[in-house]
Amino acid sequence: MAEDLVLDTAIRDWVLIPLSVVMVLIGILRYFVSKLMRSSPTPDAKMVKEGQVVIRARNLKAGANFIPPKSFRARRFYFSNEENGLLHVPKDQAQNPQAQMFSDPNMATDMMKKNLSMIIPQTLTFAWVNFFFSGFVAAKIPFPLTQRFRSMLQNGIDLSTVDVSYVSSRSWYFLNLFGLRGLFSLILGDENAIDDTQRMMQMGGFGFDASKSLSAEKDGLDIIQHEWALPRFELRAESVLRKLVQ
Amino acid sequence: MGSSEKRSKDVMSDIPTFSAENLQNNLKVIQNSRTFLSIIAGVLAGIIGFTGLTGFVFYFVVMLITSVGLMAKAGFSADLYFDSWNRVLFDGFLGGLMSFVLFWTFAYDLVHIF
Structure with a gap:
């Protein structure tokens, strides 16, 4: 372990604190900018209908055991029969989500806006940190780490003799980027976190594919094992009443 | 919260009966309190000047206290509010x-290095 470095207090006043404060403020700014830029999507009648059907099917699946077998079967037939069931999607009608996205330019611009509002501030802050604070040892983490973390924590300093627990300013930026997520979810509410995950989903899945989720719901309904809960509710009521009487 | 539904576990244990929305809300409350306490614990550990393993032990202790607190809040019967x-x-x-x-x-x- 190398002997302790002496860090100038000016580094604390002009690098460490400003960097952290700026990261927090930029996070808040990003939240409000993306909130302003978010255009309320004009609902397409077909999409809304399919979404509602999926929700209804899900409700049926969740509450299946609370209705008699006969009514469950009737409802399941209503949803998933092969001729005109609500969840049944004819083969030719199932369209490619990619093609659907190109036919609807609104969706593409909306997604681009979301991605831009995420990427632009990050690149800007990174460039800012790089330009002003490159090469500082800005902080020291209070626990020892192995050499493997050198590239992660001392990004921008090419000295192999400095103890690994010293953190360069660029790496401090990254630490802030990941560690402040919790703080944001507290001060901005959960909307922030939900937004991020939604963005991930959109990047991965490239939009919402209605026909796919419809058929997935259909499969889920088909394999469900129905077991009516009412007969056993009498037992339960009995035990509850017994407890009350005691 | 379906408080009465869970009372007689012997009869009803195989059919889960709870409101998904309420469950979600409860989980959110847990998440928030944990985040808040971990931030507070971090600041505390930094000011006191824990280094190395001591700090992590401190974190575990704080989280344990949080768990106990949450349980006390739930009246030591988590079945009423959570699925496990x-x-x-x-x-x-x-x-x-x-x-x-x-x-x-x-x-x-801020406190110890500079």
């Missing part, structure tokens, strides 16, 4: 760790 005990004990544990380390480092640097 593990939720109370472990939810948001790792997410809080990152915030803890960040604020620990920050406070420690």
Whole structure:
């Protein structure tokens, strides 16, 4: 372990604190900018209908055991029969989500806006940190780490003799980027976190594919094992009443 | 919260009866309190000047206290509010760790390094 470095207090006043404060403020700014830029999507009648059907099917699946077998079967037939069931999607009608996205330019611009509002501030802050604070040892983490973390924590300093627990300013930026997520979810509410995950989903899945989720719901309904809960509710009521009487 | 539904576990244990929305809300409350406490714990650890393993032990202790507190809040019957005990004990544990380390480092640097 190398002997302790002496860090100038000016580094604390002009690098460490400003960097952290700026990261927090930029996070808040990003939240409000993306909130302003978010255009309320004009609902397409077909999409809304399919979404509602999926929700209804899900409700049926969740509450299946609370209705008699006969009514469950009737409802399941209503949803998933092969001729005109609500969840049944004819083969030719199932369209490619990619093609659907190109036919609807609104969706593409909306997604681009979301991605831009995420990427632009990050690149800007990174460039800012790089330009002003490159090469500082800005902080020291209070626990020892192995050499493997050198590239992660001392990004921008090419000295192999400095103890690994010293953190360069660029790496401090990254630490802030990941560690402040919790703080944001507290001060901005959960909307922030939900937004991020939604963005991930959109990047991965490239939009919402209605026909796919419809058929997935259909499969889920088909394999469900129905077991009516009412007969056993009498037992339960009995035990509850017994407890009350005691 | 379906408080009465869970009373007689012997009869009803195989059919889960709870409101998904309420469950979600409860989990959110846990998550928030854990994040908040991990930030506070980080600042505390930094100011006191814990280093190395001591700091992490401090984090575990704080999280344990949080768990006990949450359980006390739930009246020591987690079945009423959550689908399993593990939720109370472990939810948001790792997410809080990152915030803890960040604020620990920050406070420690401000107070002890410079």
